[in-house]
Amino acid sequence: MSIFLLLLAAALWVGWHVGVAGTALRGRIVGLTGEMGFMIGFSIGSVASIMLLVMAWQGAELWFLWSAPRELRWVLALAMLPSFILFIASVTQPNPTSAGQKLAAGGPRGITRVTRHPMLWSFAIWAGVHMLANGDVASLIFFGAFLATCLLGMPSIDAKLARRDPEMWARLAPTTSILPFGAVFSGRGRVEFSEIGLRPLVLGTVLWVGLLLAHPIAFGVAAIHF
Template identity: 55%
Template sequence: MIALVVAALIWVLLHVGIAGTRARAALAARLGEGGFRTTFSLASALAITLLVLAWRSAPTAVLWSVPRPLGWVLVAAMLAAFILFAGSLMARNPTSVGQGGALSAEPAGVLRITRHPMLWSFAIWAAVHVVGNGDSASLVFFGAFLVTAALGMPSLDAKVAARDPQGWAGFAARTSILPFGAVLAGRNRVAWRQVVLPGLVGLLAWAAMLHLHPVIFGVSPLPY
């Protein structure tokens, strides 16, 4: 378990302690933007490999059991995660806003729901597996991804705001970190036609994973 905790800390520190801080700017200035991206990608690949290997070999203990009704809620939550992930691939990535006038454009698709659809998809995925598995090793493993996604949202906001403060202020006013936050506050509205395609793609991917999950991971996500 110690190896798993260390691997989880390495993953979190790499993405929260470097990617979204002044350390990134310092390293990028020394290595160049391309050099930093390459080095960071290699470090991330190594970190996630260590994390997965540590998780597979870690001893674990059951911490709680999940009631069947809650199990179905978790299955439904994963549908939302798949839709947000699909939508994030079809919308302008928040890390690229501020380039080419993207900040002045009206948010489209799932960006109207949240300006961090991909990070929310990872956060939901991680939270579902923390709750659904209910064991100590999963708490550490999936918890590392949950922490990274949750802390990554304000960190990403700060990075893009520093790039274009005026443009970001307008973009942030029309969007929200919390899903439907800007909509409920009256600062935006959901254009349902723009989320039909992400919804269909997410639904198909969700259904495929429900079918393939026992084959790939050896356990069914359905709470039979």
């Protein structure tokens, strides 16, 4: 039964973020409540849904499907480094998720040349890594809910951006991509590492090392085994 409750909580989390925030339903709600009213209600719903998801995960049975070998854990730990770098870049540089208004004036710069959604990719990598590392049904559902939200949210955000500011979208879409480096590999764009700078790399690496060391204390299990 607890796995079933976890499935319901995961469906609520994904549905709240993709089915409400990412559809025309959002516009209808904003028409009734105003933008501020929607944001308050959406924030309350988000906190409630993630609390339910965490509690359902903690109470679910442990049905193991596989146990990640030591070598895979090293690979997964290394895969978390770009997640931290993308996260730092997403909160320090303009991108469609966090600073769309800044993009309107200058066009794509910095991390946006790599991907339009650095923060969502950061969480997507985090979720995918933990699905592979844990190997149990409850973790697949729990982290899978975040992975699904991120992957479904990217085209949803793009669609909202295109509707809200067609002029900016016309400048952004041809030279950027959802998939990291997708526009670069297809010849539509280029990456200027000088625009990204050292801050995401340095701070991301520091946070990565810090979390590797603190993981046993914070979460009760070592991220890697020597």
